[in-house]
Amino acid sequence: MSAKKVFQEAPEEYVLPGNSACQGCGSTLALRWVLKALGKKTVIVNPASCGCVYVGLYPRTAISVPYIQVAFAAGPAAASGIVGGLEARGEKDVTVICWAGDGGTADIGVSSLSGSAERNTNYIYFCYDNEAYMNTGTQRSGSTPAGAWTTTTPMGKKEGKKDMALIMAAHRIPYVATSCSSYPLDLYDKTKKAKIIKGTRYIHILTPCPPGWRFDTELTVKIGRLAVQSGMWLLYEIENGVFHLSAPSRKILENPEKRVSVRDYIKAQGRFRVVREDEIKRLQETIDEKLEKVAELDGKPLFF
Amino acid sequence: METLILTGNHAVAYAVKMARVQFISCYPITPQTGIVEKLSDFILNGELEAVFVPVESEHSAMAACIGASLTGVRTFTATCSHGLAYMHEMVHWASATRLPIIMAVVNRTIGPPWNIWAEHGDSISQRDTGWIQLYTSNHQEAFDTVLQAYKVAEDPDVLLPVMVCLEGFVLSHTVQPVVIPNQEDVDAFIPHEPWKHIIIDVDNPITHGNLQMPEDWFYEFRFLMHRAMEAAKEKIVRCSKDFEKTFGRNHGHLVEEYKCDGADVILLSMGSLADQAKVAVDVLRDEGYKAGALKLRAFRPFPEEELRRVAKKTKCILVIDRNLSPGKGGAVASELKAALYGFKGMPMVLECVAGLGGRDVTLEEEVNLMKQAFKVVEEGGEPSGIIWLGLK
Amino acid sequence: MNGIFEVRWHGRGGQGIVTASKILAIAAFNEGFVGVQSIPWIGAERRGAQIEAYNRISYAPILLHSQVYAPNAVIVVDQSILSENSSTTIRGLKKNGFLVLNAAHSNVLSSLRVPEGCSVYVVDATSICLELGLQVAGLEILAIPMLGAFAKATDLVSIKSLENAIKSFFEADSVKKNVDAILKAYWSTRKVHLKPEQYLSPIPPSKPVRIPEIHHWTDLPPVPTSTPSKGSIGKTGDWRTHKPVVDREKCSKCLFCWMYCPEAAINVDSDGFPEIDYDYCKGCGVCFNECPREAISMLVDEK
Structure with a gap:
């Protein structure tokens, strides 16, 4: 689908301009497209994150569907309550989603998220992943990748990134997908697909963050594209346990010449300034190996 | 009307059933567990039509009740002790969102050392959260107070959640006679006008929780909570008097x-x-x-x-x-x-x-x-x- | 100097005014002032939005902890702020105070109004940052050279104290750049004389009123809820330093710019061309970077 076609299909904006997101925010771009796919009958639960701030100040909001802010660890449980309340009210055509950051997902909220998935709560959980606690000024999270500078990892994070999408897939929920704010149409399609599935659905979106990742605001979309084109971030779906690579990631597997080096991705961002050349080389090898394995997995069930 | 010999926990569960609660979310903890077990039975045998969400923590139990209450449905949970302490953050959230959630607190010590028996310290340490706290002395009072709690909490001048407190084991696990009123009388006393306090409505979208700057209205919203508490004094008295008129029992109003x-x-x-x-x-x-x-x-x-x-x-x-x-x-x-x-x-x-x-x-x-x-x-x-x- | 000297900084998120106000506090302490304070203004606004920071400087320990309302000096590190809201910028500025500006254009200076007796100083901080490469994540750290301009204007802190403060604040490899910026600014700061009619009575200090439609607690519902509207934080077009301009000759109406706009500030007109909503466009430049036809250019936003 082209941008033009989607404009005809979903011209309505549910994220209104004049909000308090940073210039070039990847998260608001992603939320724009999620809401275009879901439409008016959507309820959002937003645990503590940038999302609590960028909607604007009382008594105005940038989001034109119900948007309920809750405490950090409470997102999925509050969503469970809303799903239950709507069920008790007999409202059947409302989509409940949780819109949480990576800290709220991978760290403080993981227990609540896991509980909701184990109960197969009928909602869609979106993690917008800017790979650190950006709302509090860039501290490391479980989702911060190795090598990244944050204010609490001044020499770069030693440990790797927690793989939330696979953790969620291990809950055997009906739909898990990854996406990136630089691929709005991919995100739009996946969200539309998720909307009609029942049970817990999980979509993990990489959303580049100019102040936290240290790059110029105009590069938000480009940096996310480099993440995917280098294989640092994979776009895929796990539908009823079967793994499918999405087109942008399949493209770099099928056409190695379309791949960009990990180095290009790393060097485009100030947060990786402490990463040494030998570390980049090792990272490149890891990614190469990962892509080989992923190519074998494509189209196959992920779990026994 | 009938008289049943019930544990304190079951007395609370009967009251919740008769209040026609529509949403329950709980996490097990001794000595509260008997309440949710009985409620699960009521739901299973069709005596209570409610959505029951067995969550993975007390923090989530209160979060789920908040979510449900935002859609306007009558909501209940129960906990105590470490569970209440773990829930603390959301206990604040519920009252500042002005949701009429009712929670039974089966008072128990907080460890260490582990001790599962009665003490009021668990609910007392939630004193500043903006919840109404009513303490009960016996099984009948626990039953009656749950019904009164919904009436007070849902009053438009109050809109605050209520803890109904009863001591663990001393009341929760002992049995005493409890007069169970007629359902019609309960329905008349706390009519459930559906969805009066709706905050979530896709046709009238709002955002809840938006940041307020120091110069904005945060201070005034806390002042409003205090006013609602002040108003609750009179409402508790009136509710208690109305209760006596309908059911013939009076446990004192604010004090006895x-x-x-x-x-x-x-x-x-x-x-x-x-x-x-x-x-x-x-x-x-x-x-x-x-x-x-x-x-x-x-x-x-x-x-x-x-x-x-x-x-x-x-x-x-x-x-x-x-x-x-x-x-x-x-x-x-x-x-x-x-x-x-x-x-x-x-x-x-x-x-x-x-x-x-x-x-x-x-x-x-x-x-x-x-x-x-x-x-x-x-x-x-x-x-x-x-x-x-x-x-x- | 008698009593407490108060300073208010005006800038945009990312231009370093909070850092600079801390450095000024350290420098003033080095200079022998026993009482120094740096106060960041904590708001919801993000990178690009207008923010403020404050200093207090005194020979005696400072016991005040409230905000600064009637400053002796106002430092404006981003000239577009002054041209947008000069009455906000100089609000509360005392008589005989100091106004220290970054590279104000002559047309800004000619329309400037200041309290009587005020001294106005100007420096080209933007050029200094560009020349020295004093930038972080694409934004010039304008507040650093403004420290030099402040020193020149007020004579409260010496270059030496500022230099020592910089050394204690930054890692060794970035000290030189910052010190050079201060020095360059110090030597190029000049005093500007305004026309007599540009001096007025001071604008009284005021607490900001952000929500004019609410007057009293009786106006409030029990539960604070917010309603959707454009500009939930205001007209964010004023965050912009550069504005995207669409060249319709080159535009193929592919709508990539519309698709990728994080702000939803690009509409589509009846002919299918993108139309930028300058009231709210924050000027991030994503559309400029993503346009496959290079039909969008980023021009300095004169406003």
């Missing part, structure tokens, strides 16, 4: 007096000890002591005016607290003294901390304790610190 007129010493306490205090007063009256008992039903809102009214009648109020703030003492004594201070004709206040960790408090101990107070009064003495009942 027992032979306070002409009493030289009044024993003030909450929960099961307040029931027992009436017996102690009878024993003492038989022996010629001018004794009275006062039950504190509402700890929040704190009924300062009522307490002063009763205090004027006596020479001494002896407070038994089943809770302890190390470095200060019992909460009821502290708050009572603050309420009396600076007003004319106020009596001496003696404070006693008793029954921590579920340590049993006997009738004899209560009687002797009051005799101690009479001695201080007769000798014209002054308070001399906390009386530690039965300290070994």
